[in-house]
Amino acid sequence: MEAVQQRGFRNVYKNGQCTGFQIAYRSTYYRGISLSLSKGFRALVDGEQFPREAITITYEGETYTQDELTKAGHVHWQLDEPVILNIAKPGGLKLGVHVVTVNWSHRISYIGTRPGDPEQTPAAELGGPGSTGSTLEFGGGNVTRKLVLVR
Protein backbone atom coordinates (compact mmCIF):
# COMPACT_ATOMS: atom_id res chain seq x y z
CA MET A 1 0.00 0.00 0.00
CA GLU A 2 1.18 3.49 -0.73
CA ALA A 3 1.07 5.48 2.48
CA VAL A 4 2.04 8.80 0.90
CA GLN A 5 -0.83 9.75 -1.38
CA GLN A 6 -0.51 11.44 -4.77
CA ARG A 7 -4.10 12.63 -4.42
CA GLY A 8 -4.20 15.72 -2.24
CA PHE A 9 -0.61 16.79 -2.95
CA ARG A 10 -0.80 20.50 -3.74
CA ASN A 11 0.16 23.99 -2.66
CA VAL A 12 -2.13 25.82 -0.25
CA TYR A 13 -3.13 29.46 -0.73
CA LYS A 14 -4.44 31.96 1.80
CA ASN A 15 -5.67 35.38 0.62
CA GLY A 16 -3.95 34.82 -2.66
CA GLN A 17 -0.61 34.03 -1.01
CA CYS A 18 0.92 30.56 -1.16
CA THR A 19 1.58 29.62 2.49
CA GLY A 20 2.72 26.05 2.07
CA PHE A 21 1.65 22.71 0.75
CA GLN A 22 -0.19 19.60 1.88
CA ILE A 23 0.37 15.86 1.72
CA ALA A 24 -2.27 13.19 2.37
CA TYR A 25 -0.95 10.20 4.32
CA ARG A 26 -2.55 6.88 5.16
CA SER A 27 -1.53 4.90 8.22
CA THR A 28 0.96 2.13 7.55
CA TYR A 29 -0.14 0.25 10.69
CA TYR A 30 -2.36 -2.82 10.48
CA ARG A 31 -5.12 -1.30 12.59
CA GLY A 32 -6.64 2.10 13.14
CA ILE A 33 -5.58 3.88 16.32
CA SER A 34 -6.37 6.99 18.34
CA LEU A 35 -4.65 10.08 16.99
CA SER A 36 -3.09 10.64 20.41
CA LEU A 37 -0.91 7.55 19.94
CA SER A 38 1.05 9.40 17.25
CA LYS A 39 4.53 10.40 18.28
CA GLY A 40 4.59 12.83 15.42
CA PHE A 41 4.93 13.52 11.73
CA ARG A 42 7.99 14.92 9.99
CA ALA A 43 8.71 15.38 6.31
CA LEU A 44 11.62 15.69 3.94
CA VAL A 45 10.96 17.16 0.48
CA ASP A 46 13.80 17.30 -2.06
CA GLY A 47 16.24 17.33 0.84
CA GLU A 48 14.49 20.10 2.78
CA GLN A 49 13.58 19.23 6.38
CA PHE A 50 10.16 19.99 7.83
CA PRO A 51 10.16 19.31 11.60
CA ARG A 52 7.04 18.61 13.64
CA GLU A 53 6.64 22.31 14.50
CA ALA A 54 6.20 23.10 10.79
CA ILE A 55 3.41 20.57 10.31
CA THR A 56 -0.21 20.59 11.48
CA ILE A 57 -2.57 17.68 10.95
CA THR A 58 -6.12 17.78 9.60
CA TYR A 59 -8.42 14.83 10.14
CA GLU A 60 -12.17 14.78 9.52
CA GLY A 61 -12.28 18.55 9.23
CA GLU A 62 -10.40 19.28 12.47
CA THR A 63 -6.88 20.71 12.41
CA TYR A 64 -4.43 19.95 15.21
CA THR A 65 -0.97 21.12 16.07
CA GLN A 66 1.15 18.11 16.86
CA ASP A 67 1.02 18.97 20.58
CA GLU A 68 -2.77 19.02 20.37
CA LEU A 69 -2.65 15.68 18.61
CA THR A 70 -1.21 14.05 21.74
CA LYS A 71 -4.48 14.86 23.56
CA ALA A 72 -6.84 13.54 20.86
CA GLY A 73 -7.40 10.20 22.58
CA HIS A 74 -10.97 9.87 21.42
CA VAL A 75 -10.38 10.58 17.75
CA HIS A 76 -10.04 7.30 15.91
CA TRP A 77 -7.83 7.44 12.82
CA GLN A 78 -9.52 4.98 10.46
CA LEU A 79 -7.28 2.76 8.39
CA ASP A 80 -8.96 3.85 5.16
CA GLU A 81 -8.89 7.61 5.89
CA PRO A 82 -5.80 9.70 5.21
CA VAL A 83 -4.69 12.51 7.47
CA ILE A 84 -3.61 15.75 5.78
CA LEU A 85 -0.20 17.14 6.65
CA ASN A 86 -0.31 20.92 6.34
CA ILE A 87 3.27 22.00 5.86
CA ALA A 88 4.31 25.62 6.23
CA LYS A 89 6.52 26.92 3.41
CA PRO A 90 5.95 30.49 2.23
CA GLY A 91 5.82 30.43 -1.56
CA GLY A 92 5.12 26.70 -1.59
CA LEU A 93 6.68 24.11 -3.85
CA LYS A 94 7.52 24.45 -7.54
CA LEU A 95 5.30 22.69 -10.03
CA GLY A 96 6.62 19.33 -11.11
CA VAL A 97 8.18 16.22 -9.57
CA HIS A 98 9.24 16.09 -5.90
CA VAL A 99 10.80 13.37 -3.76
CA VAL A 100 8.69 13.28 -0.62
CA THR A 101 9.50 11.39 2.57
CA VAL A 102 7.02 11.29 5.44
CA ASN A 103 8.16 10.01 8.83
CA TRP A 104 5.54 8.88 11.31
CA SER A 105 5.83 6.86 14.48
CA HIS A 106 3.48 5.89 17.27
CA ARG A 107 3.34 4.25 20.66
CA ILE A 108 2.62 0.51 20.89
CA SER A 109 0.95 -0.34 24.18
CA TYR A 110 1.45 -4.09 24.04
CA ILE A 111 5.21 -3.81 23.75
CA GLY A 112 6.88 -2.59 26.88
CA THR A 113 8.64 0.74 26.73
CA ARG A 114 12.23 0.30 25.65
CA PRO A 115 14.85 2.27 27.53
CA GLY A 116 15.23 5.58 25.75
CA ASP A 117 11.94 5.36 23.86
CA PRO A 118 11.01 9.01 23.35
CA GLU A 119 7.58 10.41 24.14
CA GLN A 120 7.63 12.28 20.85
CA THR A 121 9.29 11.99 17.51
CA PRO A 122 12.88 13.07 18.02
CA ALA A 123 13.91 16.46 16.74
CA ALA A 124 16.79 14.94 14.80
CA GLU A 125 16.82 15.55 11.07
CA LEU A 126 15.46 12.88 8.82
CA GLY A 127 17.90 10.81 6.86
CA GLY A 128 17.61 10.47 3.12
CA PRO A 129 14.99 8.40 1.37
CA GLY A 130 15.04 4.75 2.33
CA SER A 131 16.34 4.95 5.88
CA THR A 132 13.79 4.04 8.49
CA GLY A 133 13.37 5.36 11.99
CA SER A 134 11.56 2.29 13.20
CA THR A 135 10.36 -0.91 11.65
CA LEU A 136 7.62 -0.62 9.08
CA GLU A 137 6.03 -3.83 10.29
CA PHE A 138 4.86 -1.81 13.31
CA GLY A 139 3.72 0.95 11.05
CA GLY A 140 6.39 3.51 11.75
CA GLY A 141 9.35 4.97 9.97
CA ASN A 142 9.96 6.67 6.66
CA VAL A 143 7.91 6.28 3.54
CA THR A 144 9.28 7.89 0.39
CA ARG A 145 7.54 8.49 -2.91
CA LYS A 146 7.90 10.68 -5.97
CA LEU A 147 4.90 12.97 -6.27
CA VAL A 148 3.87 15.40 -8.99
CA LEU A 149 2.65 18.85 -8.02
CA VAL A 150 0.29 20.62 -10.44
CA ARG A 151 -1.17 23.52 -8.45
Added chain:
Amino acid sequence: MKMTRKEFLQTAAAVAGAIALPGTAASAPLAPQRGMDEGFPASERKGPKRGVSIYSYEHEFNVSATLEDCLIELSDLATPGTKIGLEVLANAHIKNYPNPSTAWIDDWYKMLDRYDIIPVEYGHWVDTKLYSETRTIDTKEGVEMLIADIKLASRLGFTRARTKVGMQGGASMMVQTPADNFFEIIKGALETAQKHNVRMLTEIHIPTPLKGPTMDKYMDFITKENTNPWFALNIDFSVFQTRMGPQLGDHQASAAGGQAPHAPPWMGKLPLAVPEDMIPLIPYIHCCHAKFNDMTDDCDETTIPYPEVIKVLADHGYNGYMMSEYEGIDKLQGGAWPAVRKQHVMMKRLLGEA
Protein backbone atom coordinates in the same frame (compact mmCIF):
# COMPACT_ATOMS: atom_id res chain seq x y z
CA MET B 1 -26.67 -38.57 28.28
CA LYS B 2 -26.36 -40.68 31.45
CA MET B 3 -23.77 -39.60 33.99
CA THR B 4 -22.29 -41.36 36.94
CA ARG B 5 -22.62 -39.47 40.23
CA LYS B 6 -18.89 -38.74 40.12
CA GLU B 7 -19.10 -37.29 36.60
CA PHE B 8 -22.12 -35.26 37.64
CA LEU B 9 -20.28 -33.77 40.60
CA GLN B 10 -17.24 -33.02 38.47
CA THR B 11 -19.41 -31.25 35.91
CA ALA B 12 -21.21 -29.28 38.61
CA ALA B 13 -17.88 -28.26 40.09
CA ALA B 14 -16.63 -27.17 36.69
CA VAL B 15 -19.76 -25.09 36.15
CA ALA B 16 -19.32 -23.45 39.53
CA GLY B 17 -15.70 -22.64 38.76
CA ALA B 18 -16.61 -21.29 35.40
CA ILE B 19 -19.26 -18.80 36.37
CA ALA B 20 -18.32 -17.67 39.86
CA LEU B 21 -17.43 -14.00 39.83
CA PRO B 22 -15.84 -11.84 42.49
CA GLY B 23 -18.40 -11.03 45.09
CA THR B 24 -20.76 -13.87 44.18
CA ALA B 25 -21.30 -16.89 46.37
CA ALA B 26 -19.43 -19.96 45.20
CA SER B 27 -22.45 -22.27 45.54
CA ALA B 28 -22.82 -24.63 42.58
CA PRO B 29 -25.61 -23.72 40.20
CA LEU B 30 -26.82 -26.93 38.57
CA ALA B 31 -28.51 -25.54 35.49
CA PRO B 32 -26.20 -24.99 32.54
CA GLN B 33 -24.96 -21.42 32.69
CA ARG B 34 -24.53 -19.13 29.79
CA GLY B 35 -20.78 -19.22 30.23
CA MET B 36 -20.67 -22.93 29.66
CA ASP B 37 -22.29 -22.53 26.30
CA GLU B 38 -19.39 -22.44 23.92
CA GLY B 39 -21.51 -20.33 21.62
CA PHE B 40 -21.04 -22.60 18.64
CA PRO B 41 -23.84 -24.21 16.60
CA ALA B 42 -24.51 -27.87 17.29
CA SER B 43 -23.54 -28.64 13.69
CA GLU B 44 -19.93 -27.67 14.38
CA ARG B 45 -17.49 -30.48 14.96
CA LYS B 46 -16.24 -31.25 18.45
CA GLY B 47 -12.61 -30.65 19.25
CA PRO B 48 -10.27 -28.14 17.65
CA LYS B 49 -11.90 -26.17 14.83
CA ARG B 50 -10.55 -24.04 12.01
CA GLY B 51 -10.85 -20.33 11.56
CA VAL B 52 -8.97 -17.37 10.11
CA SER B 53 -7.95 -14.00 11.45
CA ILE B 54 -8.27 -11.76 8.43
CA TYR B 55 -5.34 -9.82 9.87
CA SER B 56 -3.52 -12.37 7.69
CA TYR B 57 -4.63 -10.33 4.66
CA GLU B 58 -3.51 -6.97 6.09
CA HIS B 59 -1.59 -5.99 2.96
CA GLU B 60 -4.54 -6.70 0.68
CA PHE B 61 -7.26 -5.21 2.85
CA ASN B 62 -8.29 -1.70 1.75
CA VAL B 63 -5.91 -1.99 -1.20
CA SER B 64 -6.96 -4.85 -3.48
CA ALA B 65 -9.55 -6.53 -1.25
CA THR B 66 -12.66 -5.42 0.61
CA LEU B 67 -14.01 -7.03 3.75
CA GLU B 68 -16.40 -8.99 1.56
CA ASP B 69 -13.51 -10.24 -0.59
CA CYS B 70 -11.81 -11.56 2.55
CA LEU B 71 -15.01 -13.31 3.64
CA ILE B 72 -15.52 -14.86 0.19
CA GLU B 73 -11.97 -16.19 0.46
CA LEU B 74 -12.82 -17.76 3.82
CA SER B 75 -15.92 -19.45 2.42
CA ASP B 76 -13.60 -21.51 0.21
CA LEU B 77 -12.02 -22.93 3.38
CA ALA B 78 -15.21 -24.16 5.08
CA THR B 79 -15.95 -27.87 5.01
CA PRO B 80 -19.42 -28.35 3.48
CA GLY B 81 -22.06 -28.45 6.23
CA THR B 82 -19.90 -26.56 8.72
CA LYS B 83 -18.81 -22.99 9.11
CA ILE B 84 -15.39 -21.42 9.09
CA GLY B 85 -14.42 -19.32 12.12
CA LEU B 86 -13.67 -15.64 11.74
CA GLU B 87 -11.51 -13.24 13.70
CA VAL B 88 -11.50 -9.56 12.88
CA LEU B 89 -9.40 -6.76 14.25
CA ALA B 90 -12.06 -4.36 15.45
CA ASN B 91 -10.26 -1.15 14.60
CA ALA B 92 -9.11 -2.41 11.21
CA HIS B 93 -12.07 -4.27 9.77
CA ILE B 94 -15.15 -2.59 11.23
CA LYS B 95 -16.12 0.36 9.08
CA ASN B 96 -16.30 3.52 11.18
CA TYR B 97 -15.13 1.74 14.34
CA PRO B 98 -16.14 2.11 17.16
CA ASN B 99 -19.49 3.31 15.79
CA PRO B 100 -20.49 1.19 12.78
CA SER B 101 -23.79 2.13 11.16
CA THR B 102 -26.81 -0.13 11.52
CA ALA B 103 -26.72 -0.57 7.73
CA TRP B 104 -23.17 -1.90 8.04
CA ILE B 105 -24.20 -4.31 10.78
CA ASP B 106 -27.17 -5.55 8.71
CA ASP B 107 -24.80 -6.18 5.84
CA TRP B 108 -22.33 -7.89 8.18
CA TYR B 109 -24.89 -10.51 9.24
CA LYS B 110 -25.98 -11.07 5.63
CA MET B 111 -22.37 -11.73 4.64
CA LEU B 112 -21.74 -14.13 7.54
CA ASP B 113 -24.76 -16.11 6.45
CA ARG B 114 -23.94 -16.00 2.75
CA TYR B 115 -20.32 -17.14 3.19
CA ASP B 116 -20.66 -19.90 5.82
CA ILE B 117 -18.89 -17.90 8.49
CA ILE B 118 -19.17 -18.02 12.26
CA PRO B 119 -17.88 -14.96 14.09
CA VAL B 120 -15.59 -16.30 16.81
CA GLU B 121 -13.01 -13.83 18.02
CA TYR B 122 -12.97 -10.05 18.10
CA GLY B 123 -9.45 -8.65 18.28
CA HIS B 124 -9.21 -5.38 20.15
CA TRP B 125 -6.85 -3.26 22.24
CA VAL B 126 -6.94 -1.17 25.33
CA ASP B 127 -4.14 1.18 24.37
CA THR B 128 -2.77 1.91 27.80
CA LYS B 129 -0.11 4.20 26.34
CA LEU B 130 -2.87 6.40 24.95
CA TYR B 131 -1.32 9.63 26.20
CA SER B 132 2.20 8.69 27.23
CA GLU B 133 5.00 6.23 26.61
CA THR B 134 5.60 5.72 30.33
CA ARG B 135 2.34 6.58 32.11
CA THR B 136 -0.53 4.13 31.78
CA ILE B 137 -4.09 5.22 31.00
CA ASP B 138 -6.51 5.81 33.91
CA THR B 139 -8.24 2.62 35.00
CA LYS B 140 -11.65 4.24 34.48
CA GLU B 141 -10.88 5.18 30.88
CA GLY B 142 -9.47 1.70 30.24
CA VAL B 143 -12.60 0.04 31.61
CA GLU B 144 -14.81 2.26 29.47
CA MET B 145 -12.89 1.30 26.34
CA LEU B 146 -13.06 -2.36 27.25
CA ILE B 147 -16.80 -2.30 27.94
CA ALA B 148 -17.52 -0.50 24.66
CA ASP B 149 -15.60 -3.19 22.78
CA ILE B 150 -17.33 -6.07 24.57
CA LYS B 151 -20.71 -4.61 23.66
CA LEU B 152 -19.71 -4.11 20.05
CA ALA B 153 -18.25 -7.64 19.87
CA SER B 154 -21.53 -9.00 21.15
CA ARG B 155 -23.58 -6.92 18.69
CA LEU B 156 -21.56 -8.48 15.89
CA GLY B 157 -22.09 -12.02 17.20
CA PHE B 158 -18.64 -12.73 18.65
CA THR B 159 -18.28 -14.93 21.73
CA ARG B 160 -14.57 -14.33 22.31
CA ALA B 161 -12.46 -11.22 22.40
CA ARG B 162 -8.69 -11.24 22.06
CA THR B 163 -8.30 -8.55 24.64
CA LYS B 164 -4.96 -6.80 24.45
CA VAL B 165 -4.21 -4.57 27.40
CA GLY B 166 -0.83 -2.89 27.61
CA MET B 167 2.39 -4.51 28.69
CA GLN B 168 5.61 -3.39 30.29
CA GLY B 169 8.97 -4.57 29.08
CA GLY B 170 12.22 -5.10 30.91
CA ALA B 171 15.45 -3.73 29.56
CA SER B 172 16.14 -7.03 27.77
CA MET B 173 12.72 -6.99 26.05
CA MET B 174 12.64 -10.71 26.84
CA VAL B 175 10.09 -10.28 29.61
CA GLN B 176 6.75 -8.61 28.96
CA THR B 177 4.58 -8.18 32.04
CA PRO B 178 1.08 -6.75 32.36
CA ALA B 179 0.79 -2.97 32.74
CA ASP B 180 0.27 -1.60 36.29
CA ASN B 181 -3.50 -1.46 36.13
CA PHE B 182 -4.00 -4.38 33.68
CA PHE B 183 -5.95 -6.50 36.15
CA GLU B 184 -7.95 -3.59 37.54
CA ILE B 185 -9.10 -2.78 34.02
CA ILE B 186 -10.11 -6.40 33.42
CA LYS B 187 -11.96 -6.60 36.75
CA GLY B 188 -14.01 -3.56 35.80
CA ALA B 189 -15.36 -5.33 32.72
CA LEU B 190 -15.94 -8.88 34.01
CA GLU B 191 -19.63 -8.41 34.68
CA THR B 192 -20.20 -6.88 31.26
CA ALA B 193 -18.31 -9.74 29.63
CA GLN B 194 -20.53 -12.30 31.36
CA LYS B 195 -23.71 -10.38 30.62
CA HIS B 196 -22.86 -10.17 26.92
CA ASN B 197 -21.38 -13.69 26.67
CA VAL B 198 -18.00 -12.45 25.44
CA ARG B 199 -14.86 -14.05 26.86
CA MET B 200 -11.92 -11.71 27.26
CA LEU B 201 -8.81 -13.66 26.33
CA THR B 202 -5.29 -12.47 26.93
CA GLU B 203 -2.93 -13.62 24.22
CA ILE B 204 0.19 -15.56 25.16
CA HIS B 205 2.67 -14.77 22.42
CA ILE B 206 6.42 -14.73 21.87
CA PRO B 207 8.40 -13.76 23.98
CA THR B 208 6.16 -15.04 26.81
CA PRO B 209 6.53 -18.78 27.52
CA LEU B 210 3.69 -20.92 28.90
CA LYS B 211 5.63 -21.42 32.15
CA GLY B 212 7.12 -18.42 33.88
CA PRO B 213 6.45 -15.28 35.89
CA THR B 214 4.10 -13.58 33.40
CA MET B 215 1.97 -16.70 33.04
CA ASP B 216 1.95 -17.08 36.84
CA LYS B 217 0.53 -13.56 37.14
CA TYR B 218 -2.30 -14.37 34.72
CA MET B 219 -3.10 -17.71 36.35
CA ASP B 220 -3.01 -16.27 39.88
CA PHE B 221 -5.54 -13.65 38.83
CA ILE B 222 -7.73 -16.10 36.92
CA THR B 223 -7.88 -18.60 39.80
CA LYS B 224 -8.06 -16.16 42.72
CA GLU B 225 -10.78 -14.08 41.11
CA ASN B 226 -12.54 -17.04 39.45
CA THR B 227 -12.58 -15.26 36.13
CA ASN B 228 -12.75 -18.30 33.86
CA PRO B 229 -14.16 -18.16 31.20
CA TRP B 230 -14.81 -14.40 31.21
CA PHE B 231 -11.13 -13.63 31.47
CA ALA B 232 -8.93 -16.47 30.30
CA LEU B 233 -6.35 -17.39 27.66
CA ASN B 234 -5.67 -17.29 23.95
CA ILE B 235 -2.52 -19.23 23.04
CA ASP B 236 -0.59 -17.98 20.03
CA PHE B 237 1.35 -20.82 18.45
CA SER B 238 4.39 -18.54 18.07
CA VAL B 239 5.36 -19.78 21.54
CA PHE B 240 6.10 -23.18 19.95
CA GLN B 241 8.27 -21.82 17.14
CA THR B 242 11.46 -23.81 16.78
CA ARG B 243 13.05 -21.30 14.45
CA MET B 244 12.33 -17.81 13.26
CA GLY B 245 11.47 -18.61 9.68
CA PRO B 246 11.33 -15.86 7.11
CA GLN B 247 10.39 -12.59 8.77
CA LEU B 248 9.52 -9.12 7.64
CA GLY B 249 12.67 -7.77 9.28
CA ASP B 250 14.85 -10.12 7.23
CA HIS B 251 13.01 -9.03 4.14
CA GLN B 252 13.61 -5.35 4.79
CA ALA B 253 17.22 -6.03 5.64
CA SER B 254 17.86 -8.12 2.54
CA ALA B 255 16.21 -5.45 0.41
CA ALA B 256 18.60 -2.96 1.96
CA GLY B 257 21.50 -5.42 1.59
CA GLY B 258 22.18 -5.75 5.31
CA GLN B 259 21.36 -7.50 8.54
CA ALA B 260 17.90 -7.63 10.06
CA PRO B 261 17.53 -4.22 11.72
CA HIS B 262 15.92 -5.51 14.89
CA ALA B 263 16.97 -9.08 15.58
CA PRO B 264 14.52 -10.20 18.25
CA PRO B 265 16.18 -11.03 21.59
CA TRP B 266 14.47 -14.43 21.76
CA MET B 267 16.00 -15.57 18.47
CA GLY B 268 18.56 -17.87 20.14
CA LYS B 269 16.16 -19.24 22.75
CA LEU B 270 13.55 -21.01 20.66
CA PRO B 271 11.32 -22.80 21.34
CA LEU B 272 9.99 -20.91 24.34
CA ALA B 273 7.42 -23.63 25.07
CA VAL B 274 6.46 -27.15 23.99
CA PRO B 275 2.91 -28.23 23.12
CA GLU B 276 2.59 -30.36 26.29
CA ASP B 277 2.84 -27.15 28.33
CA MET B 278 -0.74 -26.45 27.21
CA ILE B 279 -2.21 -29.53 28.91
CA PRO B 280 -2.89 -28.01 32.35
CA LEU B 281 -4.07 -24.80 30.69
CA ILE B 282 -6.69 -26.35 28.39
CA PRO B 283 -9.70 -25.46 30.61
CA TYR B 284 -8.63 -21.82 30.38
CA ILE B 285 -7.93 -21.69 26.65
CA HIS B 286 -10.98 -20.51 24.71
CA CYS B 287 -9.30 -19.61 21.44
CA CYS B 288 -5.92 -20.08 19.77
CA HIS B 289 -4.00 -18.10 17.22
CA ALA B 290 -2.71 -20.53 14.61
CA LYS B 291 0.35 -18.41 13.94
CA PHE B 292 2.37 -19.57 10.94
CA ASN B 293 5.30 -18.28 8.96
CA ASP B 294 6.24 -20.63 6.16
CA MET B 295 4.20 -23.20 4.19
CA THR B 296 5.73 -25.62 1.71
CA ASP B 297 3.93 -26.68 -1.46
CA ASP B 298 3.34 -30.01 0.31
CA CYS B 299 1.28 -28.01 2.80
CA ASP B 300 3.62 -28.43 5.77
CA GLU B 301 4.59 -25.60 8.10
CA THR B 302 8.35 -25.36 8.71
CA THR B 303 8.65 -23.26 11.90
CA ILE B 304 5.99 -24.64 14.30
CA PRO B 305 5.34 -28.33 15.20
CA TYR B 306 1.71 -28.37 14.07
CA PRO B 307 1.18 -32.16 14.32
CA GLU B 308 2.18 -32.09 18.00
CA VAL B 309 0.26 -28.88 18.77
CA ILE B 310 -2.98 -30.16 17.27
CA LYS B 311 -2.59 -33.59 18.86
CA VAL B 312 -2.26 -32.06 22.34
CA LEU B 313 -5.33 -29.88 21.77
CA ALA B 314 -7.41 -32.74 20.37
CA ASP B 315 -6.31 -35.31 22.98
CA HIS B 316 -7.04 -33.02 25.91
CA GLY B 317 -10.50 -31.86 25.04
CA TYR B 318 -9.89 -28.48 23.49
CA ASN B 319 -13.17 -27.52 21.86
CA GLY B 320 -12.39 -24.09 20.43
CA TYR B 321 -11.11 -22.52 17.26
CA MET B 322 -7.62 -22.09 15.86
CA MET B 323 -7.47 -18.81 13.97
CA SER B 324 -4.90 -18.56 11.18
CA GLU B 325 -2.46 -15.70 11.58
CA TYR B 326 -0.01 -15.50 8.72
CA GLU B 327 3.25 -13.62 9.18
CA GLY B 328 5.36 -15.00 6.34
CA ILE B 329 7.91 -13.14 4.28
CA ASP B 330 5.77 -13.12 1.12
CA LYS B 331 2.87 -11.42 2.87
CA LEU B 332 3.86 -8.13 1.27
CA GLN B 333 3.48 -9.61 -2.23
CA GLY B 334 0.10 -11.26 -1.95
CA GLY B 335 1.44 -14.47 -0.39
CA ALA B 336 -1.18 -14.59 2.35
CA TRP B 337 -3.95 -15.91 0.07
CA PRO B 338 -2.22 -19.18 -0.89
CA ALA B 339 -0.46 -19.52 2.47
CA VAL B 340 -3.71 -19.56 4.46
CA ARG B 341 -5.17 -22.06 2.00
CA LYS B 342 -2.15 -24.36 2.38
CA GLN B 343 -2.34 -24.10 6.16
CA HIS B 344 -5.98 -25.17 6.08
CA VAL B 345 -5.11 -28.18 3.93
CA MET B 346 -2.57 -29.07 6.62
CA MET B 347 -5.00 -28.53 9.48
CA LYS B 348 -7.74 -30.55 7.75
CA ARG B 349 -5.31 -33.45 7.41
CA LEU B 350 -4.22 -33.21 11.04
CA LEU B 351 -7.82 -32.98 12.25
CA GLY B 352 -8.89 -35.93 10.09
CA GLU B 353 -11.20 -33.59 8.21
CA ALA B 354 -9.69 -34.11 4.76
